[in-house]
Amino acid sequence: xxxxxxxxxxxxxxxxxxxxxxxxxxxxxxxxxxxxxxxxxxxxxxxxxxxxxxxxxxxxxxxxxxxxxxxxxxxxxx
Amino acid sequence: xxxxxxxxxxxxxxxxxxxxxxxxxxxxxxxxxxxxxxxxxxxxxxxxxxxxxxxxxxxxxxxxxxxxxxxxxxxxxxxxxxxxxxxxxxxxxxxxxxxxxxxxxxxxxxxxxxxxxxxxxxxxxxxxxxxxxxxxxxxxxxxxxxxxxxxxxxxxxxxxxxxxxxxxxxxxxxxxxxxxxxxxxxxxxxxxxxxxxxxxxxxxxxxxx
Numbered sequence: 409x410x411x412x413x414x415x416x417x418x419x420x421x422x423x424x425x426x427x428x429x430x431x432x433x434x435x436x437x438x439x440x441x442x443x444x445x446x447x448x449x450x451x452x453x454x455x456x457x458x459x460x461x462x463x464x465x466x467x468x469x470x471x472x473x474x475x476x477x478x479x480x481x482x483x484x485x486x
Numbered sequence: 487x488x489x490x491x492x493x494x495x496x497x498x499x500x501x502x503x504x505x506x507x508x509x510x511x512x513x514x515x516x517x518x519x520x521x522x523x524x525x526x527x528x529x530x531x532x533x534x535x536x537x538x539x540x541x542x543x544x545x546x547x548x549x550x551x552x553x554x555x556x557x558x559x560x561x562x563x564x565x566x567x568x569x570x571x572x573x574x575x576x577x578x579x580x581x582x583x584x585x586x587x588x589x590x591x592x593x594x595x596x597x598x599x600x601x602x603x604x605x606x607x608x609x610x611x612x613x614x615x616x617x618x619x620x621x622x623x624x625x626x627x628x629x630x631x632x633x634x635x636x637x638x639x640x641x642x643x644x645x646x647x648x649x650x651x652x653x654x655x656x657x658x659x660x661x662x663x664x665x666x667x668x669x670x671x672x673x674x675x676x677x678x679x680x681x682x683x684x685x686x687x688x689x690x691x692x693x694x695x
Contacts, residue, residue, distance in 0.1 A: 423593030427653075428634045451595060458594035459629060461602045465610035466630055469512040475526050476508050479533045484497050 422451045426459060496540045503549045504536055510631055511557055517614055517626055518561050532557040555641045592654050597661050601668035613663040621656035628653055
């Protein structure tokens with residue numbers, strides 16, 4: 409059962425959810441609160457958005473196909 | 487005949503379960519080595535090692551975590567010695583080795599969306615790359631690759647409490663760096679200004695009375 413009185417605790421709970429640190433019943437209760445409580449919804453959406461932006465702005469290889477082929481050539485020789 | 491069947495089995499396992507993670511490993515390797523060529527060499531070496539020990543891998547288990555662990559070990563044991571990049575040791579890196587009781591969980595709730603407005607592409611990568619290696623590693627494994635604390639602990643061989651503590655410090659440092667970058671590029675943090683302005687209006691009003 410989640411009983412949040414304090415904004416700081418809500419932030420911590422949101423962080424734990426995104427870090428997959430909540431046990432299944434707490435996670436279910438948390439998601440129900442996100443659906444019904446605007447404070448929870450706002451905190452959830454904000455965290456989701458920031459984490460997505462960080463992921464989006466990270467350097468990633470444009471194309472891995474050449475490397476995949478090089479590995480295959482080196483390892484999967486007949 | 488028996489060897490050929492075994493090789494076919496391992497080759498299939500390799501293609502189906504290990505090769506799909508090349509791109510994720512490249513991203514991780516890039517942020518460890520700072521350049522794509524070295525990153526690709528490190529990934530290739532990781533796959534060579536994985537294939538050499540493929541008989542130890544159990545089909546259907548966590549291939550991604552296994553590969554990340556091999557890559558991390560390869561980086562520490564071999565690549566880092568030959569790397570042209572000098573290893574960065576600073577205060578935070580020293581602190582990271584003395585992880586103690588920072589068992590707090592922190593996310594990004596205090597970071598503003600607006601700070602990303604002026605970012606053109608690689609600012610997040612630069613900010614992550616400027617973190618000490620232990621902090622950089624946990625950010626990449628948790629926030630970019632989505633590993634759990636337990637998986638990260640297994641990949642980097644530290645207790646879960648250390649993962650939590652490093653992540654806490656790493657995120658605080660990353661937020662600081664991203665905010666500094668945004669402020670230098672025209673972002674203004676207006677939080678608290680309304681309150682300040684309302685309070686000064688009130689003071690002015692009282693003085694007038």
